[in-house]
Amino acid sequence: MRHIERLPEPAILKEKHDEWQNKFDQAKKQNPKARPDSTKYGNPKIRRNLEDCSYNKCFYCESKLSGSSKEIDHFIEVAIDSKQAYNWTNLYLSCSNCNDKADHNTIPVNTALDPCRDSDEEIQANITFEYEYICSQHDSQKGLNTIKKYHLGTDLLDMKRGKWLQKIMADIIDIQNRMRKDGRSLPTQDEQQRLKRYMQPDQPYSLMSKVYLEKNFDYLLETAYEN
Known part of the structure; x- marks a missing residue:
């Protein structure tokens, strides 16, 4: 919500x-x-x-x-x-x-x-x-x-939200791999925006995405290299 x-x-x-x-x-x-x-x-x-x-x-x-x-x-x-x-x-x-x-x-x-x-x-x-x-x-x-x-904890919604988190995690893994390859400790601005996009209110489950990213991957959100 x-x-x-x-x-x-x-x-x-x-x-x-x-x-x-x-x-x-x-x-x-x-x-x-x-x-x-x-x-x-x-x-x-x-x-x-x-x-x-x-x-x-x-x-x-x-x-x-x-x-x-x-x-x-x-x-x-x-x-x-x-x-x-x-x-x-x-x-x-x-x-x-x-x-x-x-x-x-x-x-x-x-x-x-x-x-x-x-x-x-x-x-x-x-x-x-x-x-x-x-x-x-x-x-x-x-x-x-x-x-x-509003029955927000149904198995169906858990499944849908879980699939959305898998999509986010795929982006996180890709960004982490790029950072390791380039020897970077921080994401680029474009990479950071890829993740912040999930937190925008036009996206499905944006509150869950915001909580998940800020709780587990805050280091990818705070500071970024210029591209």
């Missing part, structure tokens, strides 16, 4: 919000279990804005999304507040794993991290990684709640 700067509300949502919400309100009167129309809040223009907010990653786990894996989550569940059905700030891009989250009665959203509200510093104060395994930072309850609510 990384902090996400939300883009301005899409024009179609500004234009249609009241109409869509009124229709949903009427449907709720007829059937209290009615759900908002996903073809409306999932409009391609709305979805595109969400994709641009997160570099086409799940807001919660940072997995890159494609095709049917893209879902739109109501951060505050519609069952809790039906007036949030078409609110721009309540729509989050999610993978199917994280969208199948623990409900509000089990873990309220205000007891877990919010990528659109919390800063990177706040997120990193509550969750961290041991290799591909996510864990709470200093036994943070908010970190634990976040991991549980």
Whole structure:
């Protein structure tokens, strides 16, 4: 999870919000279990804005999304507040794993991290990684709640994050081999940037990558030879 700067509300949502919400309100009167129309809040223009907010990653786990894996989550569940059905700030891009989250009665959203509200510093104060395994930072309850609510510790995510670490490690080994061959104790600026690229928020699992590199290979990040 990384902090996400939300883009301005899409024009179609500004234009249609009241109409869509009124229709949903009427449907709720007829059937209290009615759900908002996903073809409306999932409009391609709305979805595109969400994709641009997160570099086409799940807001919660940072997995890159494609095709049917893209879902739109109501951060505050519609069952809790039906007036949030078409609110721009309540729509989050999610993978199917994280969208199948623990409900509000089990873990309220205000007891877990919010990528659109919390800063990177706040997120990193509550969750961290041991290799591909996510864990709470200093036994943070908010970190634990976040991991549980969005199922961030599943075997599937461990596997995906592990494969990403293998990619990083291949670059590290290549850089270390080049340094030995050239008799250098430091990487070049280009080599350093190869590694720092993994830590950028447009990359999958960028927080895990940042923690892994800073914890294990900080000497490759701090100072570099000019090319």
